[in-house]
Each structure stands twice: as structure tokens, then as C-alpha cells.
Amino acid sequence: MLGGAAVHFSLAASFFTEVHPVGPVGEDFGAEEFEVLEGRGIVTDGIERVAGGESFFWRGRYEYDLNVAHTEDTRLGVFAEFEPKLSDRSRAADTLFLANIQPDLQRQVRSQCESAGFSGLDSMNLWIETALDSLRAAISEVDCLVVNDAEIRQLTGESNLARAARAVMDMGPRAVVAKQGEYGAALFTEEGFFALPGFPLEDVRDPTGAGDSFAGGFFGYLDSHDGILDDTHLRRAMGYGTVLASFNVEEFGTERVTRLSREEIDERLETLRGMTQFEGVPTPAE
């Protein structure tokens, strides 16, 4: 199944901006896979095809409620030898997302994008356990951390999520996004707290890539906005992230997102907004 963080991210972000994914693929990533990306206007010249190589591979299973994934097999493949060399256009990016991979690789990319006004990274328990110092350094160099809530706890050694998010902000980022599976996502900033539920669906076919689609909607929207990225925009970005994640899980792999339209996305954003609004303290007349 076509997948991978960069693929899911790029497809989701492509509804908002021009996306330049950077990373290695193996020979198994062929014309058909490139066409899926190029069909959405994604600039693929940063995707390095390694002769004789094998693409990064993940296989896992989900628990009954689809909220917890268990990894059964991971093969780094071409990532094991990857040394990122960015094109001038990629180096000039305003917005940078470092998908989940070994944090020293993330730092190599980060250091090449000096003009990025807003940068973020994803990570996972594996790097917390095996490369904590590198990961902490990588986190200190970005504006926004986007990881699962359990990983924010694990990273900081703090069981309370609000305290854990503050500890991350003390490392450098000005925003922390806690991904929470079907429960949605929470945003912590200096201005305050914001949270959205996952978009409710009666048919969830495949949760794989939901987090990367979320990040694609989130960073894609932020890149499309020219002004200062205050909480108004970060919150709307949370909404777009939630919407893109919800479309992604409706079908297997990248099937649903490749035939999605911006109109459908905006319509679902308004539906989501309607699902989270309530009236405050009643007036005496009520």
C-alpha cells in the first residue's frame, strides 16, 4: 500500500500550498507512485530514488478500538544511508515539517532551511528511547512539536499532559500539538489551550497515516497564510488537520485523499466547527 509519512503529509498539504517533499525511496517506488503525488501538484524533485534500494516499510496492527497501533515490522531501507541534500527551492521554504525519522537526520534538514519562518517535527517512542539527546536538540530548533500525547509524557517524564506540554515549550517550541487518535488533538501555546475531537466517522477503514495527514493539513494551511501565525491561525490549522486526517482514514492508503477537493475539505471544516460550538452561561431569561 502506498504510504509513508511524507506521502500522506504531502497529499494533505497539497490542498493548501506547493509541497516539496524530501527523502529517499527504493526501486519499488515507481512511476505510478510518482504520478499520485504529481497529480496533486506536488514537486517531486526532492525525492531521491536509490538504485537497488527498498523503500521504508512499516507493518503493524491496531487494537479493537483502532486507537492503539502495535508495530510488527519496520525496515529503514534506503533511510539507513540517507544524507539529505536539499535543492535551492527546498532550502528557501517558508514552512518546514520534519516527519518522524532519526532526529539527527531531522536536524540536518532543519539546518539547511535557514529561512523557514515556521517549522515543526514529529517523532516517536523509538527515538525517545534510543536518541533522546539528539531528539531534544531537534525539538529545541523548531517552533512546533506534533506527537502523540503518550509520547509527550514519555519525552518529559511528566504524567500530567498540561505540565508535559509546558516542559516541551521550555525546550524551545512555541506550540505543542498532542495527537490523541479518535479523541482528536490538543494545542498548547503561550496564549492558552485548545482542543478538537476527531471527526466522527461510522466507517474507519485504515487509521494508518492519520497523524501525517493531520500534520499536512496543519502545516499546509499555515504555509498558505502570509501574516503572523497567532492562535487564530493555529486553531484553524488544527481544524484543517483534523479534517484531512478524517478523510485519510475513510479508505485504505491514499485512495480517498487523491480524489478529494478543497470544497469538500472546507465543508467538513464547517461541519466540525458546528460540532464543537456551545452557548455559554445562560441569560436570566433562559
Place this chain on the structure above:
Amino acid sequence: MLGGAAVHFSLAASFFTEVHPVGPVGEDFGAEEFEVLEGRGIVTDGIERVAGGESFFWRGRYEYDLNVAHTEDTRLGVFAEFEPKLSDRSRAADTLFLANIQPDLQRQVRSQCESAGFSGLDSMNLWIETALDSLRAAISEVDCLVVNDAEIRQLTGESNLARAARAVMDMGPRAVVAKQGEYGAALFTEEGFFALPGFPLEDVRDPTGAGDSFAGGFFGYLDSHDGILDDTHLRRAMGYGTVLASFNVEEFGTERVTRLSREEIDERLETLRGMTQFEGVPTPAE
């Protein structure tokens, strides 16, 4: 520690309406415990003190993130022999909440409250596993089910929460509230879906009673409203439930709620509302 579903529920609901708890307590429930309730204006003549009896007792432990509780000891005590006989005033209640207990007992109370315009019940995995037919009958007789999301799945045998909630509505209730620990709570009705995050706190001392405090805020607010209970009111009730639960967990037992004010509650409701609002689709000028 003073606790129990009816105690937490009654204290939370007392900020909105006159509460008439019904249930048995043992000799260990004395003047001091009655004073906590009466200090909040709660009518205690439905609390039956059983000579030589022991109050219902629960002891458990919480996992690292405080989201999952494991029961270590439950003693039914005076509930083992309880036969509810309601006073005329209790029978005339407009709003009825059946806290978590053996479902046949819940049905006995429900049948005595013929004039209740809005009724709800809580339950738990124990009754799903040992008294499913009774529980299904009890659910069919109320307007609203309020249980943990995992229990909605278990009750219906449906892993998808949206489908599971629909299956509950097919049994009779017009509203289903899925409690989700610190992730908050979700409301399913015919009109649609609504969800709120838990109120973020940096200090959670004791999650015991959070669900009952939620129900107290939820049903207490609904009882204080005279008109039709449409989704506008159900959503605001979700807000009040979330707020009361958050105060409850700030300190042990009933400590925080007994010195709470309606002003603090309303202030936190507005804060919660601010944490869940976002602007929709950007205008072309943005």
C-alpha cells in the same frame, strides 16, 4: 474518604437545583457526612441509614496517566439488601439520574418516577457482563445513557463509537454521552455529534468521582431549565458537566466542590468555551 456516586452527583447538581438523593448508607455515614450534603442545600430524607450496616465501599488505583482506573475492592454493603421506596417528593422529580448500580435496582427507582421528563443512567462493565438483559431493559426506559466510551463499545459489541452510540439510541435513549476521561466527553443525539475536551489542569489530585460530578453538572443544569431540552441545552449541560468534573478532581474526595461557588463555575464554563472555539473557512482577504 467521603465519596460515592450519589454524593459526588448531588454536590455537583446542587449548584443548579434542589437535589433529592435516594439510597442506603451504613452507620459509618454519620452527622459529619450529612452536614456536607445539607450544607449545599441537598434534601437528605431519601438517604436511608441502615443500623449495623456498612456503606458501599470502593478502592482502586489509577494508571500513570490517571485515565484508567483498576478496581481493587468493591463492597456492596447496605446495597445488597436495598429496596428503594421513594418519598412523594422524590417520586415527583422532573429530572432523574440513576447512578451506577445493579440495573434491576435502577429500574425499581425509574418505575416510581413516572413524571420524570428527562431521565438518565450510568452503568459499568460489571453489569454488562453479569446482568446484560436487565441493563438493556433499564437503558430502554431512560432518555440518556451516560457511560465510558469503552462501555458503549462493550455494551453494543460495536468497535466504532459512532455506530455504537447509534445502536444505543436504537434501544430507546435520545441522547448518549460517552465519557472519555481527560479527553472529555462526546454527545450523540439525533441532531448530531458534539464533543468537549476535559478542562486542562496542571494538578489533578484525585480523579475519583469525576464521572459522577460530570453527571451532576449535566443533569443539574438540565433540571434548572424549564423549556424543551434541545441540543442547545444538552451541549451547555455538557459544558457544565465538564466544569464540575474538573473542580472535583482538583482535590481529594469532595473537598473542592464543597467550597465552590456558582460564579467560579460560570467563569470556568466561559474559559472552557474559549478553549474550543475556532474560526471557520478563511475569507479571500485572509
